[in-house]
Amino acid sequence: MKPRIAITHGEPAGIGPELVAKLLSEPDLHELADIVLIGDRHVFELGQQHAGTDWKMREVDPDYPADWWQGENFAWLSMETITSEDIQIAQVSEAGGRASLRGLDCAVDLTTAGIVDAILFGPFNKSSLHLGGMDVEDEHRYIAKYLGFTGYHSEINMLDELITTRVTSHIALKDVVANINQDNVIDAINLANDTLKSMGLARPRIGVAAINPHAGDTGNFGTEEIDILTPAVKRASDLQIDVNGPWPSDTVFLRARDGLLDAVVTMYHDQGQIAMKLMGFERGVTIAAGLPIAVATPAHGTAFDIAGEGIANLGAMRKAFDVLCRMAPNFRDI
Numbered sequence: 001m002k003p004r005i006a007i008t009h010g011e012p013a014g015i016g017p018e019l020v021a022k023l024l025s026e027p028d029l030h031e032l033a034d035i036v037l038i039g040d041r042h043v044f045e046l047g048q049q050h051a052g053t054d055w056k057m058r059e060v061d062p063d064y065p066a067d068w069w070q071g072e073n074f075a076w077l078s079m080e081t082i083t084s085e086d087i088q089i090a091q092v093s094e095a096g097g098r099a100s101l102r103g104l105d106c107a108v109d110l111t112t113a114g115i116v117d118a119i120l121f122g123p124f125n126k127s128s129l130h131l132g133g134m135d136v137e138d139e140h141r142y143i144a145k146y147l148g149f150t151g152y153h154s155e156i157n158m159l160d161e162l163i164t165t166r167v168t169s170h171i172a173l174k175d176v177v178a179n180i181n182q183d184n185v186i187d188a189i190n191l192a193n194d195t196l197k198s199m200g201l202a203r204p205r206i207g208v209a210a211i212n213p214h215a216g217d218t219g220n221f222g223t224e225e226i227d228i229l230t231p232a233v234k235r236a237s238d239l240q241i242d243v244n245g246p247w248p249s250d251t252v253f254l255r256a257r258d259g260l261l262d263a264v265v266t267m268y269h270d271q272g273q274i275a276m277k278l279m280g281f282e283r284g285v286t287i288a289a290g291l292p293i294a295v296a297t298p299a300h301g302t303a304f305d306i307a308g309e310g311i312a313n314l315g316a317m318r319k320a321f322d323v324l325c326r327m328a329p330n331f332r333d334i
Helices: 016-023 041-051 094-112 126-131 139-147 182-198 224-238 252-257 269-283 315-330
Strands: 004-008 034-039 057-059 074-078 118-121 154-159 162-166 205-209 242-247 263-266 285-289 294-298
Touching (some): 004 094, 004 315, 034 041, 034 094, 041 074, 094 118, 094 126, 154 269, 162 182, 182 205, 182 285, 182 315, 224 242, 252 269, 263 269
Parallel strands (some): 004 034, 004 118, 118 294, 162 263
Antiparallel strands (some): 154 285, 285 294
């Protein structure tokens, strides 16, 4: 049984509709997954105009018959989330955020109902999302709140076969150290381990990045490595996880680049993001890891600077699709 993936267009004013249009023009999509599109017809058509593509949609019954994926054209669940007049290309708006959230809500509902196995969404704009009603810090926490999920979850970034997890994420840098302890370091290690296993890797190799320069230099530049990180790595290793560190954060990604690690656990947002985006901005994927459903999106955002120009790079969107094809069977019927 092929993976069943729901795809939403994301922020209508960004490059999401164009990326969906380009993705669905890939010749092997039908062979790899059964796909249902969620959103406004005119938004998908706008994406096709920008991308210069032409594929057909087949509206499906909202009750979803057992064979909803059967047919020559892409299945499409019609929604009316935003008017054509409210789409102002490359502009933050309440309307754009509201449309993004409504499409995401519908995709989550289909996943929890067992109609699809995974969700791929076009890039969101966080400012629009907040204007549109999102009352948490990001879309990953929005999904968790929508699901009523209270377990540990976090954003994971993936570049080719390398992933990063974060102990802290969207908080001020001045608050990072106060929000790091042994337990949440172990949570981040476990999340990396479990996510890579869900993609078929039997024994992931995980490196932990230090907080301080030179990994604290035996306490001369801070003791967090001695007091928190080293004991956390030991505890995780005792759980039969292949983990090592803490490594200085200016060298741990050299090990990852050279193929010695499958995952790097970072302490704060930019510690991993800068390295990953420098190594391959056009191929980066964001995974909403730890949730009971499989969700992924390109890591690069809405790219308002090139929205509407038809030049958006498909690489990250295609990679996110391929990642979900690997992950989805492990989430089916959870």
